[in-house]
Amino acid sequence: MPQNKFDWQRGFTLDFSALDGLSKGAESTKRRLSQMQDMYADGEAARALVEGGDPLVYEFYELGTPEHPGDLAFGTSICYPGKVGKEYFMTKGHFHTILDTGEVYYTLSGQGYMLTESPEGDVVAHQLEPGKAVYVPKRYAHRSVNTGDTPLITFFAFRGDAGHDYGTIETKGYRKLIVEGEDGRPKIIDNPKWKK
Amino acid sequence: MPQNKFDWQRGFTLDFSALDGLSKGAESTKRRLSQMQDMYADGEAARALVEGGDPLVYEFYELGTPEHPGDLAFGTSICYPGKVGKEYFMTKGHFHTILDTGEVYYTLSGQGYMLTESPEGDVVAHQLEPGKAVYVPKRYAHRSVNTGDTPLITFFAFRGDAGHDYGTIETKGYRKLIVEGEDGRPKIIDNPKWKK
Numbered sequence: 001m002p003q004n005k006f007d008w009q010r011g012f013t014l015d016f017s018a019l020d021g022l023s024k025g026a027e028s029t030k031r032r033l034s035q036m037q038d039m040y041a042d043g044e045a046a047r048a049l050v051e052g053g054d055p056l057v058y059e060f061y062e063l064g065t066p067e068h069p070g071d072l073a074f075g076t077s078i079c080y081p082g083k084v085g086k087e088y089f090m091t092k093g094h095f096h097t098i099l100d101t102g103e104v105y106y107t108l109s110g111q112g113y114m115l116t117e118s119p120e121g122d123v124v125a126h127q128l129e130p131g132k133a134v135y136v137p138k139r140y141a142h143r144s145v146n147t148g149d150t151p152l153i154t155f156f157a158f159r160g161d162a163g164h165d166y167g168t169i170e171t172k173g174y175r176k177l178i179v180e181g182e183d184g185r186p187k188i189i190d191n192p193k194w195k196k
Numbered sequence: 197m198p199q200n201k202f203d204w205q206r207g208f209t210l211d212f213s214a215l216d217g218l219s220k221g222a223e224s225t226k227r228r229l230s231q232m233q234d235m236y237a238d239g240e241a242a243r244a245l246v247e248g249g250d251p252l253v254y255e256f257y258e259l260g261t262p263e264h265p266g267d268l269a270f271g272t273s274i275c276y277p278g279k280v281g282k283e284y285f286m287t288k289g290h291f292h293t294i295l296d297t298g299e300v301y302y303t304l305s306g307q308g309y310m311l312t313e314s315p316e317g318d319v320v321a322h323q324l325e326p327g328k329a330v331y332v333p334k335r336y337a338h339r340s341v342n343t344g345d346t347p348l349i350t351f352f353a354f355r356g357d358a359g360h361d362y363g364t365i366e367t368k369g370y371r372k373l374i375v376e377g378e379d380g381r382p383k384i385i386d387n388p389k390w391k392k
Contacts, residue, residue, distance in 0.1 A: 008333055011312055011331050011336060013323065013324070013331075018214075018326065070296040072300050074329060100266040108214075116207055124206055132209050132211055133209065133212055134208070135209075135270070138266045138267065140206075155302045155329070157268065157270070159355065
């Protein structure tokens with residue numbers, strides 16, 4: 001995690017550009033394709049992209065919120081446009097470690113989906129566009145998917161002690177994927193790599 | 197509270213225009229000057245404005261979030277431009293009933309301040325402008341003040357069970373006010389109506 005230091009006791013302000021999602025006052029966490037390449041269905045396409053320069057897939061802010069149930073983690077998430085084979089660029093996605101905590105996102109720019117999935121297998125894909133807020137309820141894993149041609153930029157907030165469980169998604173995968181269909185539009189399909 | 201019904205179990209999306217702050221999918225809560233006129237220092241100016249049409253000072257969204265520590269309340273707050281005498285239009289402001297819960301705001305449009313104050317009297321005025329996020333820490337009362345010529349529009353999030361304690365502010369007032377100074381710029385002064 002970047003060393004971002006803020007005054008959580010007396011409060012603070014921090015800039016997040018609505019145009020590119022970036023902050024001048026904090027350092028982002030960056031995820032390149034090589035850090036998540038097994039998550040994509042088309043392994044050959046993923047390898048070729050990594051070898052060809054390892055593109056930045058997404059970045060987001062971790063501000064060092066105290067892990068306290070009364071504090072809130074917040075910042076922007078920027079998922080860049082692109083595809084691995086037919087599959088759109090996406091974030092890793094995660095459950096919260098404290099499963100019974102929700103998260104809210106407000107879309108500042110771009111087009112895409114918030115793909116959510118409960119442990120029991122209920123899958124809901126919420127469509128995002130500028131001005132659209134999405135409520136990710138308690139217990140649902142969530143992943144941003146950029147189906148557009150520009151960065152998908154959201155502002156997020158969740159409880160300071162919620163935590164991130166990336167492991168379940170890395171091990172089992174998501175049940176569903178979002179890919180470009182033959183008509184050039186996004187399509188939700190079963191994930192061939194999903195493990196029960 | 198307006199009867200806004202959403203699916204907090206499976207999640208939902210809701211539009212909030214970044215231009216005017218309003219949602220087509222939910223009903224806002226509106227606060228006219230008559231509902232808070234005693235909060236302003238210049239009683240005569242307040243009475244004249246109420247009699248002259250009772251302007252809408254601010255509106256915001258209450259979506260009916262479950263009062264559960266794992267859920268999040270969110271929406272936009274729109275504080276309109278205007279003054280009561282020399283004092284800028286502002287929201288009522290409140291402590292959270294569960295004092296140990298924070299709140300985050302992201303500024304979508306407009307100019308102003310998030311005026312915050314702890315029970316012990318620590319006052320911090322955070323300047324807001326488009327793209328600026330502000331973290332209101334646990335224990336601090338918070339009020340938006342519009343010092344510009346256009347609506348001050350923020351997107352907010354806080355814990356579902358935090359609750360609103362308006363009474364303390366209504367009874368005691370804030371220690372500080374934000375007024376237009378002789379140079380036409382915002383100035384923070386002691387509140388003559390504040391009660392220990």
